[in-house]
Every structure is written in C-alpha cells, then in structure tokens.
Amino acid sequence: MWHRDSDRFRLFTRRALMLGAGKGVLLTGLAARMYYLQVLESDRYQTLADENRISHRLLPPPRGLVTDRFGAPLAVNRQNYHIMIVREQTPDVRRTLEILDQIIELGPDTIERVERDAARRRSFVPVTVRDNLTWDEVARVGVNAPDLPGLIIDAGRSRDYPEGPHLAHTLGYVAAVSEKELTGDPLLELPGFTIGKNGIEKVYDLALRGTAGTSQVEVNALGRVIRELEREEGDSGNTVVMTLDLELQRYTNQRLSDQESAAAVVMDIHNGEVLALSSHPAYDPNAFTNGISHKLWNSLVNNPYAPLSNKAVNGTYAPGSTFKMCVALAGLEAGIISPNQKFFCNGHLDLGNARFHCWKRGGHGWMNMHDSIKHSCDVYYYEISQKIGIDRIAAMANKLGLGEDTGIDLPNERSGLIPTKDWKEIQLGKRWQGGETLIASIGQGYVLATPLQLCTMTARLASGKAVRPHLTRDNVTPEGVTSRQAEEFPELQVSRANLARIRDAMNGVTNELRGTGHGARIAIKGMEMAGKSGTSQVRRITMRERQTTGVLDNNDLPWKYRDHALFVAFAPVDNPRYACSVVVEHGGGGSSVAGPIVRDLLLKAQELQSARQGISAADQANSANLRRNPAHSDQDEG
Amino acid sequence: MAGSRFRIGEDPDYVPIGRRLLLLNWTLVLLIAALSGIGFAMLYSAANGSLQPWAERQMMRFAVGAALMIIIAVTDIRVWLKLAYFSYFVALILLVAVEIKGDIGMGAQRWINLGFFQLQPSELMKISLVLALARYFHGLTPEDVGRIPLLIPPILMVLAPSALVLRQPDLGTTLLLIAGGGVIFWLAGVRIWKFALVLGTALAAIPIGWQFLREYQKNRVLTFLNPENDPLGAGYHITQSxxxxxxxGLFGKGFMLGSQSHLNFLPEKQTDFIFTMLGEEFGLVGGMALLGLYALVITYGYVIALRCQNQFGRLVAIGVTSTFFLYVFINIAMVMGLIPVVGVPLPLVSYGGTVMMTILVSFGLLMSVSIHRDIRISRQGNDDGRN
Known part of the structure; x- marks a missing residue:
C-alpha cells in the first residue's frame, strides 16, 4: 500500500512538473508577446492610438475683403448667428423647441425637422435649429437662456455685399462648393464653406480664401470632443483693393437704370484702371451666399434682359460707327488716304449689283476724314475701305484692342470678332467678298466688340499707348498681394500726328456745330469730351422697306429689333484722362441715347476727381443746368 | 506517520483551529491581496478616478470572499473530500435547472437569483468538478487508472456539465471545465497515448462541433483568425486592445492616463480587457509585474501540491491552480490577440463577483490542502492505514 502510494506520488510529481513546465512555457509566451507588442511594435501602436484619439479639425479662415479704390467695403464677412440644440443637454427636445418657438418664430415644420435630426444623431452632436438670426433675435434668446437648456448660439461668417446689385457683375458671388470643384483640399469639404463662383470672387478666389487653421482635439470612441490639444489659427484671405470708384459706380448704375438693358465702362486711359463697370439689369449677389432659391434663379435665367450676364465683358455688339476711327486710322497709317483727301457722298455707293446706303438720304456731299467722323458719313468709309482692304483694317482694330481679350481680371471675357480674309476662309470656308469690307468699315457685318473693348480702344486712341484694363490696384496672386508697379504700356506704333487727327475729328463730333454728338457735349471749359456715336443695326433693312414705307423708325419696331445705341468718348479733350463706352441694347440712336450717358459719366468722373483734389469744379452749377436741359441732339446716323 | 503527532480525541489528525490559522499560507494570502489590490486600482482608474461604480463593490466582494476563503482553508480537508460528490451533484442539478429556466425564459440565463447573491452554477461546477474528479482518482490505484472502464465515469463527469454549459452558451467556461478536468486525468496518470487519442478525436470532431456553435461564437473564431478583416465590427475589440x-510601451502612459481606455476605444475595460488597460497605463513593466505575481501564485500552488501527503489534496491543489492558470492564460492571450475572444475574466483583477468568489473559494481549498498536507487519507476516503 505505501509502496503503491509512493509510486503514485512519484508519478504525480513527474506529471505535475511536466504540467508546470508547460505552464511556464505558456507564460513565457505571454511575456514574449507582451514584449513584441509593447516594445518592438510600440511606435506603430502609439501612432495608431494617437490617430484614434486625436482628430484634426480645420478652422476655415475668414475670406479676404474687397474694397473700392478708396477703401469702401464692397465684399465683407458678416457675423451670421445660428442657433443649435444639443439633445443630451436638454431634458425634452420638443418642449425646449416649443418654448423657443414663442421667442423666435420656428414653425411646426422646423420643430419636427429638428426633433427628427436630433433623434438620429448622437446625443452630443449639435443640430442647427435656425440660421441667420438677427441681432435682436439673438438677444431675445440670450435673455431667455435659463428656460432653454441645450440651446447654443453659434456665430459663423457669411459673405455680404453691402452694395447689393451695384457691383454684382464685377464682384460675382460666393456659394457652396459643388462636387466638381473639389480639388482634394479638405477645406473645400467643410460644410458651409463657400468659394467664389463669378466675378472677382472667382478670379481671385485663392487669394481671398486664405489658409485654413487647424485644431487638434482629443475625441473619444464616439467622436465626442474631450478637449482641445492644440490650435493653430489660419491666415485670413488677402484684402483685394479694386480700381473701382464706388461713387462713380453707383452713379453709373443709376444712369443706366432707365434703360432696359445696357452696359457701361469708365477707365483711366493712362494706367488702365477701370473706375466703373456696369451691366444693367443686375441681381443681388447676397442671394447666392446662403443658396439661391429655385424660383429666384429661374426668374434670373429666364429674364430676357439677361441680368446674370456681365454685358460689359461678355456682351458682343456690332460697334457700328464707333469703328470708323479704326478704319480712318488704318487708312492714314497706310498712306492710302490723306487727311484732306475728299470723297463725294451722294447717299449711296454701288458695288457690283449691290447698293450700299449712307444713313443720310441724299448724302453728305464732299467729305474729308475729319468731316467723315464728325458727320459719320458711311459712303466715305465705303470708298476708303475698298482701297485699304479688310486685312489692314483688322490689323489696326487689333492694335486698338479689338478682336482679342483685353485681359481684364473677370471670368468669361469674350474677345468679339474682327474678320479677315483668312478668318472667313478658315471659319466659313468661303472667300471674302468686296462688299463685306464695306459693311465691316461701318462696324457692321461680322465685326463684334464688347463695351470694354470699345472703351479700351478709346483709351488707346486717347493715350497712344496699348493700355490694358484691369480691376485691382495691386497684383493679386494666389500667393498674396504685391503692390502693382506703375505700368508702362507700350506705344501703339501709330503716328502721333495721325492719332491727333483722329482725336480732333472726335472732338468735332461733340464740340463742333452739326457734329453728330454735339447734343451730348460737355459744355464746361476744360472738361470737354471727344467721342463718337454708333448705331448698329440688328436687322436687315430690305430694298422693299426702303422703297415702300421707308426705313422704319425704331419706335415702330419691337424691342429686340431696335438698333443698339453706342457711344465712346474720352475727356478732357486737351489732356485726356478718362475713357468711357456705353452700349444700350436696342436703345435706338447712339448719340441721342448712349451719348448723354457717356457725357454724364465722364463729367461725373472729372467732378469727382476735382472734388477729391479739393479743387471745386469751376462751375458746378453750369453742369447741373446742362444736365437738366440737354440740347436736343442734332441728328442720328444710321 | 503524521497522525502520531496529534493524538487528541478520536481523530489522530486533528489540528486545533489556532494552529491551523498559524499554518495558513499567509504569503499566499498576501499575494492574493496584492493581485486584488491591483484590481481595485485598475477599477478606480477605469471609472476615471472614482470608487464608483466598480472599485468599492469589488473591495466588498473581496472582503466577503477572503473571509470565506479562510473559513474554507481551516476546514478539515476530509470534509471537502466527503462533500466532493455531493457538491458536484448539486452543481449539476443547478446547471440543469438554469438550462430549463433558460429554455422557459429568454436568451442565455446563466445564474440563479438567491436574493442576496446571484449564483452561477457553472462557477460552482468549476470547483465541484475538480473536487469530484480528485476524489474519484484518489480512490484509484495506478493500475486502476490504466483500466479504461474505470475512466468512463470521470469522463462522463466532465462531459455532462461541459455539454450543459456549452448549451448556455458559454464557450469560455466549457473550455475551462474540459481543460481543468483534463489536468486531473493527467495528474492521475492516465497514459499519454490516451490523451493523444482523445485530442485527435476532438480535432476530427471540430467540423461537426462548428455547426453547433452560435453565430457570435463562429464570428469570434473567424475574427480571431483575421481581425483586420472587420476592423469596425467584430475585430474592433482585439484591434483596439x-x-x-x-x-x-515600456513604462506606460501613467495611472489614469490611458487614452485608449479612458476615451472608450477599449471595450469592456473593467472586465475582460482590464489587463489591456493595465498594460496601457503601466506598460511592459506593469504587465510583467502582474504576470510575475500570477506566476508566483501558481508556483505556490505547485509547492503545496508537491508537499501534500494525500492524493486528493495533491489533485485538488494542482486542479485549482491549473484552473487559475487557465483563467490567467486565456484572458491575457485573448487581449493580446493570441487566441479568440472567449469571455474569460482576469482572475482577482477583473470586475465581477462570481468569478472573485470562485477564485477565492478555490484558493481556500488550496490552503486547506496546505494546512492539512500531512493527513493521510485512505482510498475509501477514511484516514489512511485504518482499513
């Protein structure tokens, strides 16, 4: 028995030690695993733990401001208050909302939506109850805060355009980022983030956007923020100072507001600074900031006067007689005509089987270059353009800035069209016809230009330099803003004498008796303007119409068949400083409709300049009188 | 003959109660208290520096459990021998009872509410099975152990509760019962080839057994095999752990500074994943220290077993020590991603009353073995040498 038991004991001891050894091995295995995880792989897991725990949040930077040339705010960021509710901080979401409803109007739909959203989200996630609270509403909610547990008022920023529609086309607007605009920049994916969609806001979006700040927060497994670990504020966007003069801009808008549809540009002929750029009708860019309503959008899109389009840079029009300076200058420069060479206008010119009419029935008689511009004689241009040829005319037009982008810092600029023989062969596959040169010489046919191009052309004629328009005082790049070096535009490579002759002829238009623009002259000494009217046809006048009823008066035609009224001018005549162009769509006669607007804008520009220099304009009263009683326009060309 | 030293009354092996308290393994008590103390600290940290809701209740349970442990320890080992089969049958009947109740009620109900205490029959069975098997093999000679018919009753004794527990379903406890039972078979001297046979059969039965697993149990195994497969779903626990x-790292993030634990990335940090939290806050050093304490306790169990003069005591000692080891190993291996998540707590450290009780009661038995190591007990359960 004892012997047996000691056998059993020995067996037990052996087996127990084997078992113990096994356990030792297993425990060593655990220790080895622990060493592997906590020493060998520690760095990797440390990173993973931090990734778990630390959430990087972007802090959207305030968007840069846009001001006019004197610092008046054109685009700013407005504090935008919204009220949010946190489910876990209120005993009863519905009850809290009902109390809130009595303080600020919510409506049953909002209450229901918020209740639904709050129930769906995690209890600590704030749900927006209402956006865009007025300061008064914020104050009322604040006073009642003890009765409103779980409500928080949060201040965000939204873009605001204090001038409303006044600068809609130039500034553009901002709106939420669309799917295709995502670039991978996480800033763009922030809810509520807006980017420039049009105008300056779009062109200088990167400079205005600024750089995002970051906030490192510690979050728990549910995503609840425990604390902020680190915060790095971003840099707000650059302030963009525009060349626009807000006062002149406002005046321009006001001056166009009588018209159905029109555009105007005023610029400084020396440095290309655009002082006013207007397209009428406009829209309110503020409507886009928080998402435009479907109804408003549709009404803007379907409006026949195209309020969304910036006609000053996107609208192309046959320049009509405003093109005549180009043709005349081309002729003078090519030596094909001399200033005093005369051509006889008997009211029409026959070329082959076709008859080309002058706007003046019966004709102008003998015309030299000066008179041809002053009276806007068409036959003179029919005569000389045959000799000059379309390609020389086109080359001069290009030199004056037509047919190509001006390079203005606005999106969707159109380059208009200056036809050449090659252009027609390539684009239309047809040979250039001699008659087409005649049509082109009076700025009709294929010739198209934007109001901005016409203004640029006028500025170039006035300055003799290849001026280019721009809208910002400084050089704005995505990297930042650097002050613009006084730009030296190259000389036009046109004889100064010839330019002076053209300018003198333009002076004749407005300041000599029987000039077509005499009625729209500025009668103040030292402020006179020199210009040229244009009236461009949008329909074909048939032989039958001429023979039966005679050419129909604009007022007898539906709006969309009426002529476009154009006028370009610079002032003051003896020391040019400003150039201006106005196009009134289907407005009728250039000198009677567009001329007075140009006159007022150029006068205003000069008055503002004098006022700002502390020099009161010589006789402001006179100018006021003049504006009240504009002399009746002598005539209108066809 | 050990009995010769104590010739008091009718029982020659009687040890006076004061003497038994002196013989109590105070070192072991200290080790147990140290482990539990670490548990309190971790539960305090898990509650973000508060005794509520876990640490305080755990302390009270420990106090009750420790008292029970000492009472059990000073109770004569022969009492436990005599009660072995009885407690086994009580545990088995209770297991059947919860099974029936569970069928009537809904889902997996594993406990019986005794009003002041929720009794988990499976926990009782962990101890009772060790006692019953120890008693059975205590009565067998080495030759008997070689006879296959004599091995059938103990095999049934293991399989019956295992099957019941598996049905609950509680995979962790099932494994503990089978492994704990297997240890007793091993120590009793069952031939190695027989183990190999059973193991081979079990492996062959895996595909069949797979079909009996619940969906979540299957997922646990699948997730273990490839935790990165489903990082936000079932694999989340292991990955985060x-x-x-x-x-x-080496020294940890500091007490109450574990970001994974305190930001709730770590699931079940107060129960099954408490070792992870300790490892996060005290690093490799802390983890090794805890593992060292466990190793000391286990070694102590072996010392007690090897010093014991009776087979019952030896088997019980290694039996409970092995159960303890299995808890430790399965839990730590699980949180370190070495084995599937089976829901076994870390003994003495994890929050939970029943496991604390089971462990302390089994340590009570271990100490009883130690105190009464010199008592020789006959195969029939009487004092040795008297029959």
Whole structure:
C-alpha cells in the first residue's frame, strides 16, 4: 500500500512538473508577446492610438475683403448667428423647441425637422435649429437662456455685399462648393464653406480664401470632443483693393437704370484702371451666399434682359460707327488716304449689283476724314475701305484692342470678332467678298466688340499707348498681394500726328456745330469730351422697306429689333484722362441715347476727381443746368 | 506517520483551529491581496478616478470572499473530500435547472437569483468538478487508472456539465471545465497515448462541433483568425486592445492616463480587457509585474501540491491552480490577440463577483490542502492505514 502510494506520488510529481513546465512555457509566451507588442511594435501602436484619439479639425479662415479704390467695403464677412440644440443637454427636445418657438418664430415644420435630426444623431452632436438670426433675435434668446437648456448660439461668417446689385457683375458671388470643384483640399469639404463662383470672387478666389487653421482635439470612441490639444489659427484671405470708384459706380448704375438693358465702362486711359463697370439689369449677389432659391434663379435665367450676364465683358455688339476711327486710322497709317483727301457722298455707293446706303438720304456731299467722323458719313468709309482692304483694317482694330481679350481680371471675357480674309476662309470656308469690307468699315457685318473693348480702344486712341484694363490696384496672386508697379504700356506704333487727327475729328463730333454728338457735349471749359456715336443695326433693312414705307423708325419696331445705341468718348479733350463706352441694347440712336450717358459719366468722373483734389469744379452749377436741359441732339446716323 | 503527532480525541489528525490559522499560507494570502489590490486600482482608474461604480463593490466582494476563503482553508480537508460528490451533484442539478429556466425564459440565463447573491452554477461546477474528479482518482490505484472502464465515469463527469454549459452558451467556461478536468486525468496518470487519442478525436470532431456553435461564437473564431478583416465590427475589440497595449510601451502612459481606455476605444475595460488597460497605463513593466505575481501564485500552488501527503489534496491543489492558470492564460492571450475572444475574466483583477468568489473559494481549498498536507487519507476516503 505505501509502496503503491509512493509510486503514485512519484508519478504525480513527474506529471505535475511536466504540467508546470508547460505552464511556464505558456507564460513565457505571454511575456514574449507582451514584449513584441509593447516594445518592438510600440511606435506603430502609439501612432495608431494617437490617430484614434486625436482628430484634426480645420478652422476655415475668414475670406479676404474687397474694397473700392478708396477703401469702401464692397465684399465683407458678416457675423451670421445660428442657433443649435444639443439633445443630451436638454431634458425634452420638443418642449425646449416649443418654448423657443414663442421667442423666435420656428414653425411646426422646423420643430419636427429638428426633433427628427436630433433623434438620429448622437446625443452630443449639435443640430442647427435656425440660421441667420438677427441681432435682436439673438438677444431675445440670450435673455431667455435659463428656460432653454441645450440651446447654443453659434456665430459663423457669411459673405455680404453691402452694395447689393451695384457691383454684382464685377464682384460675382460666393456659394457652396459643388462636387466638381473639389480639388482634394479638405477645406473645400467643410460644410458651409463657400468659394467664389463669378466675378472677382472667382478670379481671385485663392487669394481671398486664405489658409485654413487647424485644431487638434482629443475625441473619444464616439467622436465626442474631450478637449482641445492644440490650435493653430489660419491666415485670413488677402484684402483685394479694386480700381473701382464706388461713387462713380453707383452713379453709373443709376444712369443706366432707365434703360432696359445696357452696359457701361469708365477707365483711366493712362494706367488702365477701370473706375466703373456696369451691366444693367443686375441681381443681388447676397442671394447666392446662403443658396439661391429655385424660383429666384429661374426668374434670373429666364429674364430676357439677361441680368446674370456681365454685358460689359461678355456682351458682343456690332460697334457700328464707333469703328470708323479704326478704319480712318488704318487708312492714314497706310498712306492710302490723306487727311484732306475728299470723297463725294451722294447717299449711296454701288458695288457690283449691290447698293450700299449712307444713313443720310441724299448724302453728305464732299467729305474729308475729319468731316467723315464728325458727320459719320458711311459712303466715305465705303470708298476708303475698298482701297485699304479688310486685312489692314483688322490689323489696326487689333492694335486698338479689338478682336482679342483685353485681359481684364473677370471670368468669361469674350474677345468679339474682327474678320479677315483668312478668318472667313478658315471659319466659313468661303472667300471674302468686296462688299463685306464695306459693311465691316461701318462696324457692321461680322465685326463684334464688347463695351470694354470699345472703351479700351478709346483709351488707346486717347493715350497712344496699348493700355490694358484691369480691376485691382495691386497684383493679386494666389500667393498674396504685391503692390502693382506703375505700368508702362507700350506705344501703339501709330503716328502721333495721325492719332491727333483722329482725336480732333472726335472732338468735332461733340464740340463742333452739326457734329453728330454735339447734343451730348460737355459744355464746361476744360472738361470737354471727344467721342463718337454708333448705331448698329440688328436687322436687315430690305430694298422693299426702303422703297415702300421707308426705313422704319425704331419706335415702330419691337424691342429686340431696335438698333443698339453706342457711344465712346474720352475727356478732357486737351489732356485726356478718362475713357468711357456705353452700349444700350436696342436703345435706338447712339448719340441721342448712349451719348448723354457717356457725357454724364465722364463729367461725373472729372467732378469727382476735382472734388477729391479739393479743387471745386469751376462751375458746378453750369453742369447741373446742362444736365437738366440737354440740347436736343442734332441728328442720328444710321 | 503524521497522525502520531496529534493524538487528541478520536481523530489522530486533528489540528486545533489556532494552529491551523498559524499554518495558513499567509504569503499566499498576501499575494492574493496584492493581485486584488491591483484590481481595485485598475477599477478606480477605469471609472476615471472614482470608487464608483466598480472599485468599492469589488473591495466588498473581496472582503466577503477572503473571509470565506479562510473559513474554507481551516476546514478539515476530509470534509471537502466527503462533500466532493455531493457538491458536484448539486452543481449539476443547478446547471440543469438554469438550462430549463433558460429554455422557459429568454436568451442565455446563466445564474440563479438567491436574493442576496446571484449564483452561477457553472462557477460552482468549476470547483465541484475538480473536487469530484480528485476524489474519484484518489480512490484509484495506478493500475486502476490504466483500466479504461474505470475512466468512463470521470469522463462522463466532465462531459455532462461541459455539454450543459456549452448549451448556455458559454464557450469560455466549457473550455475551462474540459481543460481543468483534463489536468486531473493527467495528474492521475492516465497514459499519454490516451490523451493523444482523445485530442485527435476532438480535432476530427471540430467540423461537426462548428455547426453547433452560435453565430457570435463562429464570428469570434473567424475574427480571431483575421481581425483586420472587420476592423469596425467584430475585430474592433482585439484591434483596439492591441493598440492600447502597444501604445503603452515600456513604462506606460501613467495611472489614469490611458487614452485608449479612458476615451472608450477599449471595450469592456473593467472586465475582460482590464489587463489591456493595465498594460496601457503601466506598460511592459506593469504587465510583467502582474504576470510575475500570477506566476508566483501558481508556483505556490505547485509547492503545496508537491508537499501534500494525500492524493486528493495533491489533485485538488494542482486542479485549482491549473484552473487559475487557465483563467490567467486565456484572458491575457485573448487581449493580446493570441487566441479568440472567449469571455474569460482576469482572475482577482477583473470586475465581477462570481468569478472573485470562485477564485477565492478555490484558493481556500488550496490552503486547506496546505494546512492539512500531512493527513493521510485512505482510498475509501477514511484516514489512511485504518482499513
């Protein structure tokens, strides 16, 4: 028995030690695993733990401001208050909302939506109850805060355009980022983030956007923020100072507001600074900031006067007689005509089987270059353009800035069209016809230009330099803003004498008796303007119409068949400083409709300049009188 | 003959109660208290520096359990021998009872509410099975152990409760019962080839057994095999646990500073994953220290077993020590991603009353073995040498 038991004991001891050894091995295995995880792989897991725990949040930077040339705010960021509710901080979401409803109007739909959203989200996630609270509403909610547990008022920023529609086309607007605009920049994916969609806001979006700040927060497994670990504020966007003069801009808008549809540009002929750029009708860019309503959008899109389009840079029009300076200058420069060479206008010119009419029935008689511009004689241009040829005319037009982008810092600029023989062969596959040169010489046919191009052309004629328009005082790049070096535009490579002759002829238009623009002259000494009217046809006048009823008066035609009224001018005549162009769509006669607007804008520009220099304009009263009683326009060309 | 030293009354092996308290393994008590103390600290940290809701209740349970442990320890080992089969049958009947109740009620109900205490029959069975098997093999000679018919009753004794527990379903406890039972078979001297046979059969039965597993149990195994497969779903626990441990590094992030634990990335941090939290806050050093304490306790169990003069005591000692070891190993291996998540707590440290009780009661038995190591007990359960 004892012997047996000691056998059993020995067996037990052996087996127990084997078992113990096994356990030792297993425990060593655990220790080895622990060493592997906590020493060998520690760095990797440390990173993973931090990734778990630390959430990087972007802090959207305030968007840069846009001001006019004197610092008046054109685009700013407005504090935008919204009220949010946190489910876990209120005993009863519905009850809290009902109390809130009595303080600020919510409506049953909002209450229901918020209740639904709050129930769906995690209890600590704030749900927006209402956006865009007025300061008064914020104050009322604040006073009642003890009765409103779980409500928080949060201040965000939204873009605001204090001038409303006044600068809609130039500034553009901002709106939420669309799917295709995502670039991978996480800033763009922030809810509520807006980017420039049009105008300056779009062109200088990167400079205005600024750089995002970051906030490192510690979050728990549910995503609840425990604390902020680190915060790095971003840099707000650059302030963009525009060349626009807000006062002149406002005046321009006001001056166009009588018209159905029109555009105007005023610029400084020396440095290309655009002082006013207007397209009428406009829209309110503020409507886009928080998402435009479907109804408003549709009404803007379907409006026949195209309020969304910036006609000053996107609208192309046959320049009509405003093109005549180009043709005349081309002729003078090519030596094909001399200033005093005369051509006889008997009211029409026959070329082959076709008859080309002058706007003046019966004709102008003998015309030299000066008179041809002053009276806007068409036959003179029919005569000389045959000799000059379309390609020389086109080359001069290009030199004056037509047919190509001006390079203005606005999106969707159109380059208009200056036809050449090659252009027609390539684009239309047809040979250039001699008659087409005649049509082109009076700025009709294929010739198209934007109001901005016409203004640029006028500025170039006035300055003799290849001026280019721009809208910002400084050089704005995505990297930042650097002050613009006084730009030296190259000389036009046109004889100064010839330019002076053209300018003198333009002076004749407005300041000599029987000039077509005499009625729209500025009668103040030292402020006179020199210009040229244009009236461009949008329909074909048939032989039958001429023979039966005679050419129909604009007022007898539906709006969309009426002529476009154009006028370009610079002032003051003896020391040019400003150039201006106005196009009134289907407005009728250039000198009677567009001329007075140009006159007022150029006068205003000069008055503002004098006022700002502390020099009161010589006789402001006179100018006021003049504006009240504009002399009746002598005539209108066809 | 050990009995010769104590010739008091009718029982020659009687040891006076004061003497038994002196013989009590105070070192072991100290080790147990140290482990539990670490548990309190971790539960305090898990509650973000508060005794509520876990640490305080755990302390009270420990106090009750420790008292029970000492009472059991000073109770004569022969009492436990005599009660072995009885407690086994009580545990088995209770297991059947919860099974029936569970069928009537809904889902997996594993306990019986005794009003003041929720009794988990499966926990009682962990101890009772060791006692019953120890008693059975105590009565067998080495030759008997070689006879296959004599091995059938103990095999049934293991399989019956295992099957019941598996049905609950509680995979962790089932494994503990089978492994704990297997240890007793092993120590009793069952031939190695027989183990190999059973193991081979079991492996062959895996595909069949797979079909009996619940969906979540299957998922646990599948997730274990490839945790990165489903990082936000079932693999989340293991992945987060490894991140927590690994990010703890050599010295840890500091007491109550574990980001994984305190930001709730770590699931079940007060129960099954408490070792992870310790590893995150105290690093490799802390984890090794705890593992060292466990190793000391286990070694102590072996010393007690090897010093014991009776087979019952030896088997009980290694039996409970092995159960303890299995708890430790399965839990730590699980949180370190070495084995599937089976829901076994870390003994003495994890929050939970029943496991604390089971462990302390089994340590009570271990100490009883130690105190009464010199008593020789006959195969029939009487004092040795008297029949």
């Amino acid at each position: 490894k991140i927590a441990l690994g990010s703890g």
